[in-house]
Amino acid sequence: MVWITTIYLAYLFAPMLLLLIGSFGSIWFGTLIPGGFTTHWYIDVVNDPSFRRAFWVSLQVAGATCLLNALVGLPFAYAIYGAASRGVRAAARVLYLLPIAVPPLVLAFGFILAFSTDVLPFLGSLWILIGGHVVLTLPYMLQTLVGDMRHLRLAELETAAESLGGSLISRLMDIVVPSLRHSLAAGMIVVAALSIGEFQLSNLVAGFLTRPYPVVLLQAFYGATGFACAATVILLVLALGASLTGALTATAAQAARGIPA
């Protein structure tokens, strides 16, 4: 068991460690680790206009994807949870998990076919990219929300609120949304992390000016290794930041509900 854990951790952390070392090395050619120490690769990444633009595009796409996930996901999850028929719930579950099962490449080819026509000439626009990210990440948001609704027995809470005189709007604003705030936050963080790191679909549907960070990052590997390492470490920090925030949100939610972590 110890061996398996060690091998797993080595596979997990060794690439990250090498990237970190590489990003501070002056020269890295034909040796196990680079020689010298420098921070200029980071300065180069920051000063590169295409990376700066890609970073900003990634933040915009991730932000919009989170927002749309919340706006679409909450009522969608609510409808799935509240569906009277077990068959409808099962069908909805299969449907909303489909984007996880279907490779992003398939989705991207579909987008290319649909949005490169004269009728819908939107391929390469920021909104197509955001739409693609919403489709890919919505299952994770729905899974989180529907699970929390079941855990909280939201239907019972709503019934209680209704019996106490709560209207639909009051129940939604006073009970449903506040009860789900932790899972909504956790879901959005997962969505942000996935969106920031998404490459397959983005690479095919993004335009030259709407390329997100991972797509531009690929270009970096055709140049200096140190530059590529520094650019990747920045993406890694963003993703780790999102994961850490997600974990802290989940812990805070458990604490607020009196569940031991």
Place this chain on the structure above:
Amino acid sequence: MTTPVIEMEGVTFTYPGGNAGVRDIDLTIAAGELLAVIGPSGCGKSTLLRLIAGFLEPDAGTIRIGGRDMSGVPARERNLGIVFQNYALFPHMTALDNAAYPLKVRSIASAERRERAREVLQAVGLAGFIDRLPSGLSGGQQQRVALARALVFRPRALLLDEPLSALDAALRIEMRDEIRRIQREFQIATLHITHDQQEALSMADRVAVMRQGRIVQIAPPRELYERPATSEVAAFVGQANLWTGTVADPTSVDTPLGRLSTDPHDLPRGVSVTVMVRPERVELGASTDGSNTFSGKLKRDRFLGSMRRFDLAVEGGVITGETDELDPVDVIHIPTKYVHLLPASPAV
């Protein structure tokens, strides 16, 4: 006579797919009265509550609350306080906010609703816990918050849906008295759904027994226990010896155990009846005149703390009795006044 707060007349409801609901329900609950509804699982008692609450609409019959027909009136407009089995407290709200929620949806000003919520939490004994989230309260305390929340808006009636079933035995007994005290203090008509007959008998002014979607009997607890309308009620409420019998004459009945003397009755000779004797009415030793005396062999003897329950195998059957005496049991007798004759039932 005071106008009933809740009235049900000929109410029938069947779940989609023809699943059992309730049939021909007639009942009333007066102001300040606590009516308990008991019955086995699936007998329709929770359906009854959901119909009154407005979560279900009857297929036939009328439900009136405060004299007003509730047909088509949604749950939120019925002005009923409901305490649910799992309390359904809002997990993100403190005890005070939970209790104040019904006032908030009625657009009561913030200061007033906090004051009223504080008062009702004090009335249920939770003055020191108003800032706690439900997760920081014990089961009993959560129960009290649910009760406070159901009472704070001065509802026309209180509906309790098995409110004690999630508590441990000791707390359940404590909360029975507490709910009764609060219910009397607020003088509110209350429907209490429970599967615990002891809970119903100890708390209610009247008890309704349900079976297969129908109300079999509604009576004050003592009457229900001493004079059950049918053998089904007798078997469900408390322990009972039940035997088939045939009326022999105005003061005796023939049973598989032999002829039993009864108090004078007016049932015609030859009529089939069910004979009921409560175990605690069985006395050790022979009667002074030798009537209703049986000797036999002790089959089972169970120690129940304050008393023991025994089964005495006699000729023709088994008699279950209860006693707090430690003497050997071989001869017992049944005083004539405790031999009750009920309508015959094929179930016995």
